[in-house]
Amino acid sequence: MARLLVIEDNERLATLIAEGLAGLGYRSDIAHSLADADAALAVAAFDALVLDLGLPDGDGLDWLRARQPGGGPPALILTARGGLEDRVAGLDAGADDYLVKPFSVEELAARLRALLRRPGRRAEPVLKVGAIRYDTVSRSASVGGRPLDLARREADLLELLLRRAGQVVRRRSIEDALYRFDEAVTPNALEAIVSRLRRKLDEAGAVGQLHTVRGVGYLLRETEPLS
Amino acid sequence: MKPANSIVGRLTLSLTLVALIGAVLLLLFIGVEYRISFADLSDALALPAVVHELNEHVVVPMLLLATPMTVTALWAIRRAIEPLEEAARKIDAAKEARGVRVDAESLPLEARPFARSINALLDRVDAAAAMHEAFAADIAHELRTPLTLLSLELDQLDGAKAERLRVDVGAMRRLIDQLMVLAQIDAERLAQMAPTPVDLGELAGDVVAQMAPAALADGKQIELSGEDSAVIAGRREAIAAALRNLVENALRVTPAGQTVVVLADRPGELAVRDGGEGLSSERLKILVERLRRADHASSNGAGLGLAIVARIMAAHGGRLATNPEQRELRLIFPGV
Numbered sequence: 119m120a121r122l123l124v125i126e127d128n129e130r131l132a133t134l135i136a137e138g139l140a141g142l143g144y145r146s147d148i149a150h151s152l153a154d155a156d157a158a159l160a161v162a163a164f165d166a167l168v169l170d171l172g173l174p175d176g177d178g179l180d181w182l183r184a185r186q187p188g189g190g191p192p193a194l195i196l197t198a199r200g201g202l203e204d205r206v207a208g209l210d211a212g213a214d215d216y217l218v219k220p221f222s223v224e225e226l227a228a229r230l231r232a233l234l235r236r237p238g239r240r241a242e243p244v245l246k247v248g249a250i251r252y253d254t255v256s257r258s259a260s261v262g263g264r265p266l267d268l269a270r271r272e273a274d275l276l277e278l279l280l281r282r283a284g285q286v287v288r289r290r291s292i293e294d295a296l297y298r299f300d301e302a303v304t305p306n307a308l309e310a311i312v313s314r315l316r317r318k319l320d321e322a323g324a325v326g327q328l329h330t331v332r333g334v335g336y337l338l339r340e341t342e343p344l345s
Numbered sequence: 346m347k348p349a350n351s352i353v354g355r356l357t358l359s360l361t362l363v364a365l366i367g368a369v370l371l372l373l374f375i376g377v378e379y380r381i382s383f384a385d386l387s388d389a390l391a392l393p394a395v396v397h398e399l400n401e402h403v404v405v406p407m408l409l410l411a412t413p414m415t416v417t418a419l420w421a422i423r424r425a426i427e428p429l430e431e432a433a434r435k436i437d438a439a440k441e442a443r444g445v446r447v448d449a450e451s452l453p454l455e456a457r458p459f460a461r462s463i464n465a466l467l468d469r470v471d472a473a474a475a476m477h478e479a480f481a482a483d484i485a486h487e488l489r490t491p492l493t494l495l496s497l498e499l500d501q502l503d504g505a506k507a508e509r510l511r512v513d514v515g516a517m518r519r520l521i522d523q524l525m526v527l528a529q530i531d532a533e534r535l536a537q538m539a540p541t542p543v544d545l546g547e548l549a550g551d552v553v554a555q556m557a558p559a560a561l562a563d564g565k566q567i568e569l570s571g572e573d574s575a576v577i578a579g580r581r582e583a584i585a586a587a588l589r590n591l592v593e594n595a596l597r598v599t600p601a602g603q604t605v606v607v608l609a610d611r612p613g614e615l616a617v618r619d620g621g622e623g624l625s626s627e628r629l630k631i632l633v634e635r636l637r638r639a640d641h642a643s644s645n646g647a648g649l650g651l652a653i654v655a656r657i658m659a660a661h662g663g664r665l666a667t668n669p670e671q672r673e674l675r676l677i678f679p680g681v
Contacts, residue, residue: 128490128494130494131490131493131494131497134494134498135497137501138497138500138501198486198490218489218522219489219490219492220489220492220493220495220496220514220518221496222496222497222499222500222511223497223500224500284558285554285558286553286554286555286557286558288550288554329561331553331554331567331568331569332566332568332569332570333550333553333568333569333570333571333607334553334554334568334569335554337557337561339558339561339562
């Protein structure tokens with residue numbers, strides 16, 4: 119179970135976030151100020167931080183910039199700013215993602231799942247999205263417990279989409295990841311791989327999870343569309 | 346008699362009066378000097394001599410004096426008024442609603458106090474507008490925390506009622522986002538954000554990628570079509586906000602199972618095609634002018650979106666156009 123530190127000065131908000139995330143399988147500790155957060159981080163290890171920006175003893179961005187240049191648990195920023203140019207500032211300061219208030223617990227959980235799946239942050243050998251499981255060590259995939267037989271590039275593609283599940287992965291970044299730079303990529307090559315992977319997922323029972331966003335890229339959804 | 350309401354009119358009137366008074370005085374003077382009496386006027390023999398005297402000493406001098414006076418005075422007035430007309434032209438030509446000032450030093454001394462008063466008034470108007478925007482942004486900002494609480498509390502409830510409330514919270518959230526963007530596009534802050542090269546096709550891809558998860562969650566498709574794009578000088582976040590607004594509107598009016606298409610099909614243009622009914626030019630005009638008319642009644646949930654889009658486009662020297670037959674709205678940037 120992933121352990122989070124929620125740094126939020128509004129007590130009711132902090133409690134609601136912790137309760138909501140508890141229902142989705144996260145254990146949260148709460149810090150109401152940056153001093154509390156420093157104290158908590160000194161005595162325990164956290165998998166991710168959920169950080170509000172306006173805190174009584176300082177600005178969350180400054181704190182983040184000073185605290186973890188490159189290291190430490192990934193941070194997701196909760197911001198009430200959400201204007202035109204504030205969006206990027208948080209990411210520059212070392213935040214891994216941000217969420218503009220108001221948000222729902224599902225949105226927050228989806229972002230956290232994506233953060234925790236990021237490579238190099240938290241060694242998570244098994245990626246799970248819906249019924250799909252992928253073991254990054256043995257490079258083997260299964261749907262609902264039944265193993266999938268995937269070619270190398272299909273497996274690479276699945277891992278990439280799983281790591282960024284819920285988000286569109288752009289064509290170009292898939293091509294960059296799947297092919298060495300000296301390999302010529304024909305326009306249809308990627309589409310062929312995607313359609314083979316989709317067929318295998320569909321046959322194994324993970325129906326409708328892999329979506330094409332035409333002209334842009336591909337997306338693996340955590341759940342099936344409501345209909 | 347009411348005095349003529351133009352300076353030239355008044356001057357003409359005054360000069361006529363001066364000429365008349367001068368003529369009468371001259372007549373009197375000449376009458377006394379040459380001992381001309383009214384009896385002479387009825388004397389047929391003396392009349393030509395009298396007329397000659399009067400011509401020589403009254404009419405000719407008056408004409409000689411009045412003509413150059415009139416011409417000079419009119420010229421002086423034209424010269425004096427020219428800077429005022431020039432200032433008016435500059436104000437009319439100014440694109441920005443803010444920061445326009447009259448150059449008081451270029452005006453005649455007499456007009457300067459007036460110009461300075463106008464500038465002081467414009468200062469106050471600008472300050473008031475900036476305050477309103479800051480206020481709108483503050484309110485939007487302050488509303489976010491209670492709305493987050495509401496949204497999180499709702500997450501703990503089940504049922505159709507909770508779902509309807511969640512939709513309402515979503516609408517409020519959109520409105521708040523729009524208010525924040527609006528407060529920023531008008532503020533001088535947009536002017537301060539230096540234009541950077543923006544690849545429209547690239548930007549369209551980013552916006553589609555960003556909106557796709559929510560679209561798919563609602564059972565709708567979204568795609569990017571067309572390879573044409575252009576690099577323009579602009580404010581990337583503002584243009585992205587404009588396109589996002591169009592896509593949000595399009596997703597709202599598109600039934601589940603259908604597709605919203607973002608088009609990068611012509612250089613310097615982006616368009617959004619949806620499964621709605623299309624928007625007539627008249628209707629677009631009304632929606633765009635909603636802010637100006639302060640008419641905030643919203644029946645279709647379009648919020649302030651299109652008014653914001655139009656402002657962002659205007660700030661880039663471009664425009665927002667509708668093509669009802671194609672059911673598309675188009676962002677057109679200038680000079681590509």
